[in-house]
Amino acid sequence: MLKLHVNDEISRLKVLVLGTAESCGPTPKPEEAYDPKSLEHIKAGTYPKESDMVAEMEALAKVFEKYGVQVYRPEVLQDCNQIFSRDIAFVIENKLIIANILPDREKEVEAILHVLDEIDDAHILHPPEAVHVEGGDVMPWGDYIFIGTYTGSDYADYITARTNKAAVEYISEQFPHKKVKSFELRKSNTDAKQNALHLDCCFQPLGKGKAILHKNGFLVEEEYQWLVDFFGKDNIFEITSDEMYQMFSNVFSISPEVVISEKNFTRLNWWLREQGFTVEEVPYAEIAKQEGLLRCSTLPLVRE
Known part of the structure; x- marks a missing residue:
């Protein structure tokens, strides 16, 4: 059996699920886009090709191999985008929470049943239907769980609003010993x-003790300021709206010293190395066109 253990974003990675770009289907129609960035590329005719995305994911898989990480991949579903495994489930401590994601993505969960079969059923949580949550919004961080949310009364109008107030309450109930801190995001x-x-x-x-932040991503300035104070201004790499658009903050840590980043993130990668990190650069610019990057494609199951 797999003994799940994830208590933060950076401890030495042992086991994860890495999504797959194989058979990800034809370019979606504009009305099928899940986010504004994909829509932009669909309209411009620059939506990524499957072969390019497969190559990018293989480059990432090689980094995990280099560091001795055990990698599970989803079963390949015909014509289904399964790149972003972080959306469908996430681990906090020794519990795996199955996300209630957009209804037409539920079959992505079935594609990782071979992984779920190795986890004790008592450690798999299925939130009630009213709880909307995706792994990209949830970050365990020691005594804290950071959660991105949107609680505006127009929540239902945003296909980009993925984690609701009920999710914040649910996670607080499941992990009562943790401090749950939620942040309103701009949609x-x-x-x-x-x-x-x-x-x-x-x-x-x-x-x-470092962090990457983008001020304008937060709707409430005090919540952004809380993070600045928590990490300390000198420890923060503040990204521009263009860098947020390119997904600069969606890097992925294999350990406290090793960060996987996109090879074109020159300014960030230079800063990371200056701070003493080992930076493993991979090409991921095609996948980034779907408003997701390295953290989005990974589902850590075990960290030290």
Whole structure:
């Protein structure tokens, strides 16, 4: 049996599920887009090709191999985009929470049943239907659980609003010994530069007490300020709206010292190395066109 253990974003990674870009289906129609960035590329004719995305994911898989990480992949479903495994489930401590995601993505969960079969049923949580939550919005961080949410009365109008108030309450009930801190995110169905799809699109804690932040991703300035104070201004790499759009904050830590980043993130990668991190660069610019990057494609199951 798999003994789940994830208590933060950075401890040495042992086991994870990495999504797959195989058989991800034809380019969606504009009305099928889940986010404004995909929509932009569908309309411009620059939507990524399957072969390019498969190659990018293989480059990422090789990094995990290099560091001895055990990697599960989903079963390949015909014509189904299964790249973003973080959306469908996430682990906090020794519990795996199955996300209530957009209804037409439920079959993605079935594609990881071979993984779920290795986990004790008592450790798999199925939130009630009213709870909307995706893994990109949830970050365990020691005594804290950080959650990105949108609680505006117009929640239902935003396909980009993925985690609701009921989810914050549910996670607080499941982990009563943790401090749950939620952050209101800025949402837009039409402007990718004004849309923080998930918390990890505008914030990412790193090892060495560092963090990546984008101020405009947060609707409430005090909540953004809370993070600045928590990490300390000197420890924060503040990204521009263009860098948020390119997904600079969606990097992924294999350990407190090792960060996987996109090879074109020159300014960030330089800063990371200056802070003493080992940066494993991979090409991921095609996948980024779907408003998701490295953290979105990974579902950590066991960290040390």
